[in-house]
Amino acid sequence: MRAFGRLVLFALALSAAGPASAQSLERQVGDFPEKLEIGISTDEISITSDFRGADLTIFGAIDGFDANLLAQGKYNIIVVLEGPKDNATVRKKERVFGIWVNTQSMTFELVPEAYSLSSTRDIATIAPPRDIANMGIGVDHMRLVPLGFIGDGSSLGEFRNAFRRIREESGVYQRDPGGVQFISSSLFKASVRLPANVPNGVHVVRAYLFREGLFVAAKALPLRVVKTGLEQAITRAAHEQPIVYGLFAVTLAVITGWGASLLFRKD
Template identity: 30%
Template sequence: MGQREPILVPEVSQDRVEVRQGFTGANLLLYGAVIDPAGAASNTQYDIVVVLKGPTEPIRLREKDRIAGIWMNAGSTDFRSAPSFFAVASSSPIEEIVDPRTAAIYELGTEFIQLSPTGQIEPEEQSRYARGLVETRERAGLYKEEAGGVRISEGVLYQARIALPSNVTTGEYTAETFAIANGRVLASATADIEVVKVGLEGSVVYFANRFALFYGLGAILLSVSMGWMAGRFFARS
């Protein structure tokens, strides 16, 4: 009865994306409603930000430099967890909705992705590697931001479309939706999306994960058999 904060009711057009042979990507529609306890009497204007994250993975970044006229690896650093996919859609530019501190807390943008480096690294160097990671994955279509990508109707209903490229990593994805007003995050909600391989590729992945030893032995046996058959064929010809 005493609740004054808004309530988010999120939905997603599909909570399971199947990756088959020839997969060209998928378009997700994330939509829902902002329910204000004050009802029509409320004059609060909400902004909505949707953040879609893919499964995290460890990654090693290498920095190249020109040495004696040749491009060579000059340094590297490891991150324990980096999202394989990261997309942000917002009803207005992030810098107009919240301050940098709030944006960093909720990861409202690619520059605010929270990476966990292994070992000691200078903050300036970490920022340089983080920018390199973001730029690389932006070019691959795996990291993206779209200011104005969320449409709000009648101050209550919202919707955003986020495209998954064909090179997405399979696994559990999380769609976080934030309702923001006066520079504060007033409500948040989460929806889960599963990206899975199906068909022959899915069967191979399942067998490799479930029966790793037999999969490895089978791969070795297949390789030896193919080599033996190729040798016999060329020996006859």
């Protein structure tokens, strides 16, 4: 078995820009002279059926930096790989007449199916927590907006915490304070983890640059994750041609059952 395939995608993202940067979404705040550039060698990743998770490496550079501040380590970078969004329901079990039953539930609107965060250091020390929270960076600050009627809202916190905890325990939400490293003066390398159960679809790589605790610039690149292989073909058939798939499953059963009875017949 080829377990733990390590997939490293990289590109030098100098200011000359890579092929993917044409689609990048840029954000520049205030009058800071610094600019942030990031790049990945491809905008599409194909994942084979024996995929067990991998690290994605993103390269980036700070343009127009202040050499003094850089030398003192005053620049900090956060890189996030955010998966496609979908509604998610959290359910809570309670004991009813001696058995455990799902009694309460809460649905959060459009939350990412995967979220990997990498930073130069713990995000709480990069900028004032309020700023980080306002920008919605990190699992703890992710916007979890409940759908529909939730009563007096007293259980909101408990459901949000349970959601974050379960997603982190299952490995689809991860953080790595120290995953971003400077490899030369202004060139940095970020590795974010693609979990084994990485969802299909368009992911977004976002990079944020902070200078002395102030947000300077952000940059985002789309990344398509496409699963390939037999298993993926089966999944696609099951969802796109469900009746044919069902008929095929039945035919397979008929052939197997009948075949065995012919094969093992004594006469």
